[in-house]
Amino acid sequence: xxxxxxxIALPLLGAFLLPVTARRGLQWLGALLGPxxxxxxxxxxxxxxSVYEAPYAIALGGFAPPLGITFYVDxxxxxxxxxxxxxxxxxxxxxxxxxxxxxxxxxxxxAAALTGLALSGDLFNLYVFYELAAVASYGLAAGSGSSxxxxxxxxxxxxxxxxxxxxxxxxxxxxxxxxxxxxAHLATLSEQLANPQGLAAFAMLVIGFGVKAxxxxxxxxxxxxxxxxxxxxxxxxxxxxxxxAVLAIVRILLLVFPHEEARQLLLVLGILGVITGELAxxxxxxxxxxxxxxxxxxxxxxxxxxxxxxxxxxIAGVTVAMHHLVVKSALFLLADRWGGAIARLxxxxxxxxxxxxxxxxxxLSLLGLxxxxxxxxxxLVLGGLADAGSTLQLAAMAIILAGTVLEGAxxxxxxxxxxxxxxxxxxxxxxxxxxxxxxxxxAAVLLAAAAMVNPLWQGxxxxxxxGVDTKGYIETVLKTAGWRP
Amino acid sequence: MTTSIGFIFFIGAIGLGAxxxxxxxxxxxxxxxxxxxxxxxxxxxxxxxxxxxxxxxVAPIVSDPAVVQTMVxxxxxxxxxxxxxxxxxVQALALTLVIRIRQRxxxxxxxxxxxxxxxxxxxxxxxxxxxxxxxxxxxxxxxxPTAAVEAGGPHD
Numbered sequence: 245x246x247x248x249x250x251x252i253a254l255p256l257l258g259a260f261l262l263p264v265t266a267r268r269g270l271q272w273l274g275a276l277l278g279p280x281x282x283x284x285x286x287x288x289x290x291x292x293x294s295v296y297e298a299p300y301a302i303a304l305g306g307f308a309p310p311l312g313i314t315f316y317v318d319x320x321x322x323x324x325x326x327x328x329x330x331x332x333x334x335x336x337x338x339x340x341x342x343x344x345x346x347x348x349x350x351x352x353x354x355a356a357a358l359t360g361l362a363l364s365g366d367l368f369n370l371y372v373f374y375e376l377a378a379v380a381s382y383g384l385a386a387g388s389g390s391s392x393x394x395x396x397x398x399x400x401x402x403x404x405x406x407x408x409x410x411x412x413x414x415x416x417x418x419x420x421x422x423x424x425x426x427x428a429h430l431a432t433l434s435e436q437l438a439n440p441q442g443l444a445a446f447a448m449l450v451i452g453f454g455v456k457a458x459x460x461x462x463x464x465x466x467x468x469x470x471x472x473x474x475x476x477x478x479x480x481x482x483x484x485x486x487x488x489a490v491l492a493i494v495r496i497l498l499l500v501f502p503h504e505e506a507r508q509l510l511l512v513l514g515i516l517g518v519i520t521g522e523l524a525x526x527x528x529x530x531x532x533x534x535x536x537x538x539x540x541x542x543x544x545x546x547x548x549x550x551x552x553x554x555x556x557x558x559i560a561g562v563t564v565a566m567h568h569l570v571v572k573s574a575l576f577l578l579a580d581r582w583g584g585a586i587a588r589l590x591x592x593x594x595x596x597x598x599x600x601x602x603x604x605x606x607x608l609s610l611l612g613l614x615x616x617x618x619x620x621x622x623x624l625v626l627g628g629l630a631d632a633g634s635t636l637q638l639a640a641m642a643i644i645l646a647g648t649v650l651e652g653a654x655x656x657x658x659x660x661x662x663x664x665x666x667x668x669x670x671x672x673x674x675x676x677x678x679x680x681x682x683x684x685x686x687a688a689v690l691l692a693a694a695a696m697v698n699p700l701w702q703g704x705x706x707x708x709x710x711g712v713d714t715k716g717y718i719e720t721v722l723k724t725a726g727w728r729p
Numbered sequence: 730m731t732t733s734i735g736f737i738f739f740i741g742a743i744g745l746g747a748x749x750x751x752x753x754x755x756x757x758x759x760x761x762x763x764x765x766x767x768x769x770x771x772x773x774x775x776x777x778x779x780x781x782x783x784x785x786x787v788a789p790i791v792s793d794p795a796v797v798q799t800m801v802x803x804x805x806x807x808x809x810x811x812x813x814x815x816x817x818x819v820q821a822l823a824l825t826l827v828i829r830i831r832q833r834x835x836x837x838x839x840x841x842x843x844x845x846x847x848x849x850x851x852x853x854x855x856x857x858x859x860x861x862x863x864x865x866x867x868x869x870x871x872x873x874p875t876a877a878v879e880a881g882g883p884h885d
């Protein structure tokens with residue numbers, strides 16, 4: 245079995261080697277370095293696929309838990325960790341001089357931090373990886389070098405840093421009450437946190453980690469950053485980074501706060517996210533900000549799904565999150581082809597048939613047309629909500645359905661504009677003909693998932709089995725022997 | 730007595746956090762926003778230090794393993810060290826962004842910088858701005874200017 249920490253160490257090493265290679269005039273090495281490192285880290289994670297039988301934990305540096313930091317590798321963590329190098333590879337930024345090197349270096353840093361976020365089993369370690377990912381994404385947001393990019397990045401930094409202050413206070417509150425920050429150890433003490441202080445700590449952690457996950461009160465940065473940054477960066481942040489932040493929150497929820505109140509908090513925040521996100525997306529007049537707001541709405545659905553108790557919630561949440569990862573990244577890439585105001589997309593379909601066809605495919609999946617995976621993800625969420633059946637959950641059902649109607653309205657508006665007869669004056673000013681490759685891969689993944697619903701369901705089921713197995717988590721981690729001299 | 734000192738420190742930590750958060754929400758000057766962030770982080774760090782602090786204990790440094798003394802909990806101190814380093818890095822990055830905004834837009838006012846950012850984003854997307862200070866959206870409640878005013882006659 246290959247050491248899973250390599251999946252974090254390799255991109256981190258690559259991130260710091262890249263600028264050196266550029267300065268030494270080894271551009272060819274630099275161009276190879278990033279993709280190679282990401283492919284290697286994907287291979288390392290593939291080599292750990294045996295966790296489907298037996299999850300395992302690693303004590304970092306040889307310090308035994310609960311004092312030392314642990315990494316926990318189970319199917320859930322592996323699935324999310326594996327998406328990081330694969331999606332980053334697809335969204336790899338082009339090599340255009342000095343700015344390109346900086347962007348590649350930051351992308352590798354982001355990949356390392358996000359992988360760490362998936363694997364870490366220690367609250368403070370999660371915070372550190374989260375901050376690392378945040379700093380890398382500030383750099384990426386400002387990296388376009390445009391004036392709006394700097395203002396957007398500054399606002400993003402301010403909101404995210406404020407979230408981090410809340411997160412740190414939440415960590416302090418938890419340490420006050422329990423004296424530990426190891427998630428497995430905290431899971432054994434979760435009764436001590438079933439009180440108002442515990443709930444306050446959870447709320448603070450959710451606000452802290454929720455900034456990247458585009459959670460309701462702390463998502464004001466979303467349209468500005470996605471509008472100002474390059475669309476690859478937007479796809480990386482909306483598709484990938486938000487999912488790993490969600491995973492961190494879900495781990496904390498499952499292990500440390502298995503209380504009804506904590507779930508209700510997520511449910512309410514998710515509902516508010518759906519309402520605000522979909523309404524703002526309906527109002528938006530350019531395609532990037534429309535997609536940004538609609539991603540806020542969909543992450544609201546993700547939070548609603550994860551607020552469902554037990555296995556059903558985990559399966560529904562993972563399905564919605566993964567579907568959103570594929571679809572929203574691809575939509576951002578397609579939007580990059582056209583860019584700009586929706587009104588100016590008139591007739592864009594005639595100049596790029598494949599691009600427009602894929603836009604239709606992804607939109608339909610997002611809406612939930614039956615054979616496509618989007619249908620199954622929405623079906624699982626709505627079914628889970630109907631089964632749980634409290635008033636709030638039924639309200640959430642109604643709001644998700646209403647949100648879908650709004651989604652249909654604004655996505656169809658774009659599609660009808662795309663297929664209108666071309667208007668020479670209204671054509672978008674820039675077109676990138678060459679970058680359909682990544683979106684085609686995403687489309688292939690989507691269609692493959694639609695064809696293989698049964699095996700995927702089996703895989704998700706066994707993943708959720710080990711994901712909700714708190715007892716197994718505690719035993720695996722606390723039995724991990726440290727290195728003894 | 731020690732408990733009352735501890736209480737004062739707690740109030741101080743929460744107060745610093747509250748001042749910082751209020752500063753971020755209320756101020757409009759870019760540099761003040763960064764300063765407010767620094768204050769809020771100091772509050773969070775102090776809270777974390779207090780989580781493991783004992784008034785009757787020594788610093789957690791073992792110089793002689795034979796002598797056993799009561800020590801303060803070293804874990805929060807290590808964490809705060811990390812948090813301070815992260816905080817300094819983020820604040821430095823924030824200041825570089827402030828410098829860049831000042832260079833590009835010539836302003837340190839958050840509202841104005843945001844307005845110009847929105848205008849630039851709209852222009853890049855090819856949308857005519859939905860509203861501006863010169864042309865507010867919606868109907869005009871005031872009657873149209875009379876001929877006398879338009880001719881430049883006295884109107885006050």
